[in-house]
Amino acid sequence: MYPRLTINLQKLKNNLDAVAEITKKQGGCSLMIVTKALCADPEMIDLVSRHPAVDFMADSRTRNLKTYAGKAKERGKQTVLLRIPMECELKETVAFADISFNSEPETLKLLNEEAGRQEKTHKVVLMIDLGDLREGIFYQNETEIFAAAELVLKLEHLELYGIAVNLTCYGAIIPKHDNLSLLCQWAEKIENKFGIRLQMISGGNSSSIYLIERGELPEKINNLRLGESFLLGNDTAYGTKLPGTTDDALILEAQIVELKEKPSLPVGEVGVDAFGQKPHYEDRGIIKRAIIAIGRQDTDPDSMEPLDKGVDILGASSDHMILDVTKSEIPYKVGDIVSFKLGYGGMLACATSPYVEKGYLGS
Ligand SMILES: *Cc1c(COP(=O)(O)O)cnc(C)c1O
Numbered sequence: 001m002y003p004r005l006t007i008n009l010q011k012l013k014n015n016l017d018a019v020a021e022i023t024k025k026q027g028g029c030s031l032m033i034v035t036k037a038l039c040a041d042p043e044m045i046d047l048v049s050r051h052p053a054v055d056f057m058a059d060s061r062t063r064n065l066k067t068y069a070g071k072a073k074e075r076g077k078q079t080v081l082l083r084i085p086m087e088c089e090l091k092e093t094v095a096f097a098d099i100s101f102n103s104e105p106e107t108l109k110l111l112n113e114e115a116g117r118q119e120k121t122h123k124v125v126l127m128i129d130l131g132d133l134r135e136g137i138f139y140q141n142e143t144e145i146f147a148a149a150e151l152v153l154k155l156e157h158l159e160l161y162g163i164a165v166n167l168t169c170y171g172a173i174i175p176k177h178d179n180l181s182l183l184c185q186w187a188e189k190i191e192n193k194f195g196i197r198l199q200m201i202s203g204g205n206s207s208s209i210y211l212i213e214r215g216e217l218p219e220k221i222n223n224l225r226l227g228e229s230f231l232l233g234n235d236t237a238y239g240t241k242l243p244g245t246t247d248d249a250l251i252l253e254a255q256i257v258e259l260k261e262k263p264s265l266p267v268g269e270v271g272v273d274a275f276g277q278k279p280h281y282e283d284r285g286i287i288k289r290a291i292i293a294i295g296r297q298d299t300d301p302d303s304m305e306p307l308d309k310g311v312d313i314l315g316a317s318s319d320h321m322i323l324d325v326t327k328s329e330i331p332y333k334v335g336d337i338v339s340f341k342l343g344y345g346g347m348l349a350c351a352t353s354p355y356v357e358k359g360y361l362g363s
Pocket of ligand 1: 034060166226
């Protein structure tokens with residue numbers, strides 16, 4: 001059935017080998033693989049949990065962690081909840097994550113109570129915001145950072161496992177030696193003030209990996225959390241390809257349901273499209289237009305690239321995507337399949353759409 005997302009497990013394994021080589025061998029960091037962008041796909045999980053270089057398996061959703069916490073534990077990987085836990089999911093947080101990322105004192109107190117109820121010691125990583133302005137205690141707020149650390153140390157069912165930063169997600173701030181050094185300074189300040197040693201100083205996501213290759217990752221950073229670089233082979237700071245990775249481990253295929261020659265400009269007064277946007281059209285004359293049976297419910301048309309270079313994506317509504325196949329050398333007909341590489345948004349959407357079938361290669 002189509003649309004179909006084909007996951008090439010051999011290529012994913014190669015990507016995992018490549019990012020492990022950079023992160024662990026060259027960077028001296030532990031490796032946390034982030035599973036959310038493929039919606040914790042079970043075959044991918046199997047591959048990651050078997051890989052000897054993986055230390056932690058992380059997701060932003062407790063629902064995803066629940067599906068693989070048992071397997072991860074069996075294979076010696078710690079599980080991590082990346083998104084600050086909702087108060088309504090603290091039970092699942094303690095049950096399925098060994099470690100969670102936190103920034104709110106109230107949540108920490110409730111988390112401690114829940115860990116007590118489940119007779120567990122739950123590990124806490126405090127998020128520090130270095131200016132990307134998503135989650136974390138703002139790095140200039142010394143009082144709040146020390147108070148949070150002290151609170152975790154005081155709560156008897158919690159362990160202060162480390163501190164972490166997230167960058168290049170909301171504010172698109174690029175990790176550098178300078179800003180990551182601030183995280184290291186905070187680690188030292190906390191260690192000195194409380195006479196402890198932090199296990200994890202986590203220096204970010206796939207946008208931090210380029211610093212290793214440049215030799216600019218501060219010494220004290222000892223963990224990176226990688227999703228996109230593993231799945232798509234991207235350094236997400238500057239969009240370069242990481243050595244040894246491929247960008248076609250995931251391929252989206254969709255079927256042509258209509259193929260007609262029509263003008264490239266619509267006829268009549270232009271209002272707004274199905275998503276309230278005023279469309280912009282380019283006059284290409286009469287073109288060969290293919291409609292494939294996939295849409296914004298399943299993917300992001302701005303985050304996919306046809307393997308056939310002669311195909312252009314013109315746009316999409318909920319269930320239809322319109323392609324210009326005029327310049328293609330392939331004589332497309334109704335029923336043919338068009339294939340795409342994916343970007344982060346496209347991958348995320350089609351991995352979570354119940355309408356997209358999943359298939360595997362190379363297992
Ligand atoms: C999603 C996420 C990651 C992984 O990001 P990638 O860019 O896919 O590597 C890491 N850390 C946190 C907190 C996240 O939310």
